[in-house]
Amino acid sequence: MMTAHLPQVSIWREVRTAVETGSPDESAAILAEQSRLIRRSVLAMIGRARAGHIGGDFSVTDILATLYFGVLRIDPADPGAPVRDRFILSKGHCAASLYSTLAFSGYFDPAELDTFMGPHSALNGHPNRTKVPGVETNTGPLGHGLPVAVGEALGARLLGHDTRVFVVCGDGEMQEGSNWEALMSAAHYRLANLTLVIDRNRLQQGARTEDTNALAPLADKLAAFGWQVREVDGHDHAALLQAFAPADGARPVAVIANTVKGKGVSFIEDRVEWHHKVPTPDQIDLARKELA
Template identity: 70%
Template sequence: MHTLIENTTGPMGGTMLTADLDQVARWQQERGRIAAADEPEQARLIHEAAQRLRRSVVRTIDSARAGHIGGDLSVSDILATLYLAVLDIDPADPSRPDRDRFIMSKGHCAAALYSALAQSGYFPTAELSTFMAPFSALNGHPNRNKVPGVETNTGPLGHGLPVAVGQAIGLRLQGRSNRVFVVTGDGEMQEGSNWEAIMSAAHYRLANLTLVVDRNRLQQGARTEDTNALDPLPERLAAFGCEVREIDGHDVTQLLTAFAPSTSGRPVAVVANTIKGKGVSFMEDRVEWHHKVPTAEQVTAALTELGESA
């Protein structure tokens, strides 16, 4: 103290994780197989990857004994589809200027995001076992200064979409053709900042922006419709100027179609109807699994349901 020092304990302090190049290579091979496959095979491969991501979520939350498992499981197909078939990214060069941007606005679903990033090779999958451990890079909410592939720090709700709007404007100003994807929770759409941002996205005709709402119809304490009703959500988004695509958020073929570029010159809003806790029968559509932690027996049962080989 008493000297003029750079902030050493703040967001820039500590170590940034680095890529696992072997894993990047495996991820690239997997992307190649998916790109070369016909449509049903693509869907099968991505579904398989989503189930693998779900198993990673369960293990990650089990090791931390904390997390937001319900929303992690509802968003898994969305993440698997984006990371394996849509996003133009290079995990070995995470700050490449001409990359697509992905923002997980529902930052509490960090275990799913970290699993997707690790499986893409942004950092070693072994790091997932440090989730929320003391001084881990893998905080309960993502920090871009510690975790490559994280574009902006999220956690407080209603933050990701405004930043995505800025990225979409910035990319367009620089003549880049990259796209920006942002996933929000549905409860999060109760935040006014999201609607400020949607108005801007429509006003600036940000055709390079895709909003994906993980519409699992449950928020922390209750159903969205019993709390502060969002419906008719697709109509509301359309009225605000979005090109709306309402789909089954667990159907990979529908996700792939919905993630196609805008056809209207307007921002795309994908309302992905999902099931909170998807894939684990005793968690599905049950409000208590927002952030309940499974017991050892429940972990085993969940992994079995998610296709873990014995």
């Protein structure tokens, strides 16, 4: 198991404090910069590994940056603290963006990111909690994160812990039946300490979600299942910060984050083939310039 990288934890603390104490504009600017760093890291990791899921990595980046640098009550130096906010990336194939975010938060040495998907690396193509500090549960097969998050939220309540649980699902992932089982449970148990974030980039591996197995009207469905729904621009950090505020009332919160798959690099944005295509060296140079 890797251990915390304390110099990086100090940097994370400074950024976290700046986001908390800054004006809304200042905070958003700081989170935008963290997002840019994460995207650059993801680009480098995928370029080295010659594998990964760049489209989804880039659509979820701003969500991850906002949570880790602006919302979650965590201590990367003590990842096993009994009382902590929990985060699950249910769309585990976007591990590169999660690993970058965790490393920049200090959970482990950012130098480890160079090993992504390399032989015997802790940084598998999908996250493994027994190897990577900060990962709460192993994901990869879709439709697993939300049920586990429901259990964590219920468990925290039973233990009397002031814990918030966040889980990010892909929008295509919402086609999994297990998610709808869990949506029912969370509403039934009135888990106001649970926030589901749906990375609504409207693309899945093979086609547009609405051409495959349409999710619309997604907000209505979630509301009908008993959730409080907040719909935001998933790349607007100020809006995300607001959307991640605690629940009003006793219902769990679903944030539909409208995103662009491949966000940040013009030729990758909103194109189905970039689900897991690997950029050529030339494309990486171009992408790096766009993320400068």
